[in-house]
Amino acid sequence: MERFGTGGNNPPLVAVVRLPPGTTVDSPGVRGEFAAVFERATASLPGARTASLLTDDGRAFVSADGRTTFALFYPVPEYTSSDPYAKALPALTQAVAGESVAGSPVHVTGASVLASGGESGGGSSVLVETLAAAAAALVVLAIVFGSLLALLPLLIAVVAIPTTFLGIYALTYVTDMSTITRNIVALVGLGVAIDYALLVVTRWREERTHGADNRAAVLKSSATAGRSVVFSGITVTVSLAALALTPVPFLRSIGYAGLLIPLVSLAVSTTLLPVILDAFGPRLEWPRKKPAGTVSRLWTGVARWVVGHRILATVGSLMVLALLVVPVFSLNLGEPQADATAATADVEARAGLRALTDSGIGPGVLRPTEVLLPADANLPVMKTISTTAPAAWRRDTFRVVDAWSAVEPTSDAGKDALRTIRDAARRVPGARVGGSPAQDGDFIHALYGPDLLIIVAAIVIVTVVLLTRALRSVWLPIKALLLNVVSLAASYGVLTFVWQEGHGTRPLFSSPATGAITLWVPLAVFALLFGLSMDYEVFILTRINEEYENGHSIDEAVVRGIGRTGRLVTSGALILFLAFVALGGVPQTDVKILSTGLAAGIILDATLIRGVLAPALVSLFGRLNWWMPAPVTRVLRVTPIRQPTTHETPPARR
Template structure:
């Protein structure tokens, strides 16, 4: 469902990511339901060679962690939530644009050297990202922009003509990926469009992308949330648990955004970690891509944990005991899965492209935050704190045989 958000957006390359990404879980489900059982039946215990695990499937470490969190549920929840909120604060200053020239120049190579020469030429950092103006009245456009304080230069060669259409390039003093440069590019666009011209270029493209994607993404996100809630409510047989899972997902993704902005846009640790300057902005398509991937991955971890807690509760355990059991039984599995993804995204961050580095950073840190702070502390703390409220459903909601038996036998409410 989270990858389906990309398919609904009016941008072809995001749609292609969505379609391709959907194939991964679909193929995985088919393999898990067909090939994997057949392999287990034919090969069996030989797959465990050279190590065969004995004893309980629970993790003693995660049982101790779960017990501590349940015993200190409110303080654990407050501390974990406070950390997520602090990490999310930089996200409110997120600026969507391409990486600045300074960031690209610091990557080295011929392209980086060329950008450095352009910057040192004194023609304005916006030279590499001009505002492209197509007009049948080039003289009026040039006259309107010449002498404008926000315009570093203009060019309109006679060879840039097709029929009655002429191309006029205007560039800004500052890089259009910076706040001042973006404002200047918007001003140039306003003046040119006021004269009936069509305006393109990187700044205009990013502005149109933001309007097209983020201006309409709210209904896509709302649809995902509603469908996810329905699926989780059916699976967990609860109204409260799905609401809590969705709420925690919001905090988790917001924290990932904040850390991504703090590192790349604000430049804290960028040179230490990646040996290059800060990007100065977050590439326009990255937040929606990070949302699509992190929403699905984070919800996976929530389902692992909450479904195990639900099973333990149906078997007769109190909410507190069920929560500790759920953490103990899923801790090793979720941690291993998160580490695999974390290392995969860390490897991806070594790609020279700054855009890919930003994406990999957001995904890697988001996965670690969710698998540890959210799934290991905040989620079980809130389940324990809410107690029997977790299992509330409307009177018309169908109950399973196990949960009905537990409800009829249980006389002592959990803490």
Template sequence: MVDGVEEETMGRVADWVLGHRRTVVLAWLALAVVGGVLAPTTIDRLGFDFSTPGQPAYEANEAITDQFGNGGAIDPLLVTVPLPEGSTVAENQAELAAVVERLRQPGWRVASPLDEGAAADVLAADGNAVVLVWPPAVEGPAPYAAALPQLEGALQGATVAGAEPVVTGTPVLAEGGGEERPIIVEIALGAGGAIVVLALVFGSLLALVPLLVAAVAITTTFLLVLLLTTVIDVSFIVQYLVGLIGLGVAIDYSLLVVMRWREERAAGADDLVAVRTAMTTAGRAVVFSGVTVAISLLSLVVLPLPFLRTVGFGGLFIPLVSVLVALTLLPVLLASVGPRLEWPRRRLRGTESRTWHRVGTTVVRHRWVAAALATAVLLLLASPVLGIKLGTPQVSAIATGSSPAATAFQQLTGAGLPDGLARPVEVLTDDRAAAVERLSAVEGVAGVLAPAGEPWEQGGTGLVDVVLADDPSSTAGREALTAVRAAADGLPGAQVGGTAAGDADSVEAIYGNAWWVLPLVVVITFALLAPALRSIWLPVKALVLNVVSIAAAYGMTVWIWQEGNLTDLLFGASATGTLTFWVPVAAFSFLFGLSMDYEVFILSRIREGRDAGMSTDEATVHGVAYTGRLVTSAALILFLAFVALSTVPVVDVKIFATTLALGILLDATVVRGVLTPALVALLGEVNWWWPFRRYGHRPAHARPRHAHARSTRA
């Protein structure tokens, strides 16, 4: 009786909505306007904290910041000084000392090649000298926003052998050369691509309806995120998810309902009956899809990282609000102005695609070959994931382009200075001399910085900074970091901090202690889909395909970003050497739910055909023919939204967008277009095995078309 109850419930929702049109429109209009007006406030309240409370590096960084007022979880600035070719630091000591003296501001920590105990050999080489500066940091995307103007003012007019110092370092490089733009730019790019696809799909003004639904869903979600910021610190990443994933998801759900409404009208139903039928069929699929996406995002909520939890909470609003808008405002729009928006197209036609009918027929006829080829392609694409490395992109990946900061860093490493110079490991200890002696001997350490003075020593406790020979995100750098942490264990009161140690702890916190999240999401999703599809094996197949599809997306992202294939061509960047530690788990949560959207769309239609008396092969071709164009169009819109997301000038976001874009593209083509129908055809009658007997219910879809529909009052 489950389907009958669900159908009746959706019918009642449709009746209520169509009976209260003005209330529905005014309510959504109010939410959208308030959300849109307050959107800038929402964005201003978003945070940039990626910390992992309770982890050793986090505690060390907090102790460092509390005691010294700088450093810890923020890398230093690098003031580079090019020296005349062939000259040494000693030959330019007077001018260099004058520059260093300008940098010794109150509350700032400085390490220069002129300082005793500063390991001059790692701060100067081959005509280049560098001074490390740790000013106090502020919250926000630019931690040295307050210090940089002060530093630049201090260096005004300073030269060494006629050359001006240049400021670089990860805090400067990570800001994308200072380029900042509002989220509306990415949303506009995504919406531009969406309107082109929708215009091709509908050929009429009806293309504007999904965009209107998306606009209402996005602005309302921003309003909910604003409320969330009053309770917890919400990550800045959420604005991109709301804006672009919200755009794609809301349009996806609208497409499903509108295309079913069109199909019913083409079959002869009047407008109101068509709306009600679309709600009881496509609307039901929308509910299950939205709940599935929401469940997958709950996996982020239970992870032990605050910023990922907020991404989960913020992301959770996206599908839920999109479902609500699609099931309330959209029916009102279709019933009220839908037919008038079918201009300039004059002739109604069904939504079955001849192209996808041929694709479905071919796949079903050659099911073994199709399944084998699709599986081989996915496994090949997934193979690079076996070499995945997690952390923060290497500094060389963000030091690209021709900006002064990027050029200065490239010159430093090109001159032979250590690659780990921009991200030193900070060690807080009660015995600095012992720390220098022990840590200098660790393999992979280029040198240890331990200048004297109050900025480095207070109350019997002091800091030393370990410069690794290799970037901490490289394989050699990670091994050296592990060795440094092991060597520091025996030092009096030692705590190891810095961004590299924080990254290692974040990877362990996410992937070492939260292995149970994936099985939990899989079990809950299965429990939701099995009764909805009245099948044991259809949801099992769907879950397996999701995992394989996501693994292929990971593999391609590793190949592109970590290994550096096509990064220069596509993004003007170099290989990152690692994938940002939070990307795989966040991408899994979104891709799992979004991919399941398409699976639910297709399987629901196949199930409908089966209930109408078709054979498994016939139902499969029927399902692909009626949903193929829908799934491809929806996926293309999401793909374009993620392409827009990849233009954000932050490497971490680019990697995330790449994973999402590739995942959606693969899922809608190889997986849902080929592998899903091939496997359904292969399983045959096994698909429909359902051990729970059902009484007194004949599925509505098995009845003659429109027999179940009744007129709905305006």
């Protein structure tokens, strides 16, 4: 890339022609017509590297039946846009529009074209997605509150999201920000802001139900729920540091945006929200005539069953989770196969791909491996591997050779082909291997190598310290982290089962199996789900702690804690689920995979894990839940949780 100004990790644009039956590239006049189209296309891309049957000796550019041929174009990337071919693709498309060879049209396709979701972008806009998710959230909130209070969490989101966008706008002056951050900030911000406001408003309403006046209820909700919001927001922020610290600019930009979401949401929820409740809270209860109950009969019943059958609940939950985790052992990281990304591509790009696959040339040519060689060197001949090395692909003492097989680079056969090419390159002194397939492996090493382990270890340590202080326990944070690991593994299993293996992708997304999970998606799912699911753990456990400290037995504290937070957690999770479903409206297959993992993970975590497994384990471990060694209490300056003795009076409920 440094020497030639093109190629590298940017796969080529591909122009494909499928000739009519009875006509081949050797038929009279065909090469002349193709040459005219190729010359026009090349002229539209100044500085591009090009290759075709006209620039090589190559039958590598012609199908076995002679009817299909193609040309490779490596335009000079445009780095002022998130799409390096933002200018090149329209130029090439316009250059060949209306052109034909032996009466057959010329189709422009390519890995980046198929993955982009179509030249027009397609799909729904950020505003449409956010409004759809907000409308769904309003329905959920209306059911939860049954009054104008349903509008209050949405109002907090309306303040938090634009404020976050202002922060992102400021960041654009110091770093590049991916366009997908708009979708993530809008939809994740909607869910997080509503979650935090929902917790505070629900606790305010509970205090009012117990007879507190409005000001006292506001103060109490700020001291309890507000404290949980602060710790939850900081925990989410810490988890998103995993993205902000990666060496990949695209993921770093998501991490930077993600860091702002919880911080702004908790700031608005702990400042503006109490002011609104103090000024207008009781009037927002309209049209209710009497204070609403805040204890869920459903979740109280579920909690009573769980503590009464704690071993069965634990074993049953773990068995279900184990089934969900099984597919993750076949997880294949890589770019989704072309057939899957083509599901949302435009007609021309799909037609080009179909011509390549139907002719036997195969989709492998969409992502060739590029080998940089000394100018006087050649790659050894490789079976099942096609190569091209036009004379124009020389600079000083180096030349570039493109090599590809017919199969998808992310398939097992494609990875074998890459190994074959690498082995051949090793036999040539000074040879270096690059291109999209080779960079997949480099990307995995950079993203999931030793540095990530250090980052994750640091995040885990900071999270444990924060939660130990928030929950006044050593075991509860450790248990929460273990449950997060199980939750994430189950989410990855769902991703593998649905997308990689293709169970349900056709009816749900009109797409075949991807054959692989996009390289960056698992890390993004980890960063987002780790923090969001920890939110719910903090909400539930802080309430269980409060009930236990008020003198209730462990089992009763669990029942009361779940009864008072279960509806809150499931409502918040449902809103986030709907937001992630809306995120799936983005045309890119990569983002659809991400939205599936987040949506499945958040629902699974808020119901089976936090609603059943977590309370079952609290009940099962008894006093161990609040184990707090004296050295830890001194270092963190916290008071261990203890119940009032028989000679003490538990704090009275108002």
